[in-house]
Amino acid sequence: MVAAAGSRLDKLSLDTVKLIFKRKSMVNAYGDRWIPVNLPPAHPLRRLFSLAVFDALPEDMEEYWNEQYFQGINPPEVLSSEEAVLRFVAATPAAIGYVRQAQADARVKILLRIPSTGDLGEPP
Numbered sequence: 001m002v003a004a005a006g007s008r009l010d011k012l013s014l015d016t017v018k019l020i021f022k023r024k025s026m027v028n029a030y031g032d033r034w035i036p037v038n039l040p041p042a043h044p045l046r047r048l049f050s051l052a053v054f055d056a057l058p059e060d061m062e063e064y065w066n067e068q069y070f071q072g073i074n075p076p077e078v079l080s081s082e083e084a085v086l087r088f089v090a091a092t093p094a095a096i097g098y099v100r101q102a103q104a105d106a107r108v109k110i111l112l113r114i115p116s117t118g119d120l121g122e123p124p
Helices: 014-021 044-054 058-069 082-091
Strands: 002-004 035-038 108-110
Touching: 002 082, 014 035, 014 044, 035 082, 044 058, 082 108
Parallel strands: none
Antiparallel strands: 002 108
């Protein structure tokens, strides 16, 4: 999990990430509104992230998001690539996203490392 390099946050727990990405936690400890971003559902990293955090694949979350939609809650925005996530997170206060550790650079701060137990394959 990454945030902008200048973020006041130093770390996140897996439980907190789950709440943020399910839109159950909307504001961080500093009063800033969370802006979580996802990769496309077919992206190998999105699939691993979903399994690690929710114990479910993105398509398994559709019913959850349909229910949330009718309560006025939208899922996290989807960005097209890890580079897009890095650019968005680096430029957007309170944004968080995920990229492979090897992709994280000086633009972002790593708040949580989520172990990968699967093969990432090639992004679509």
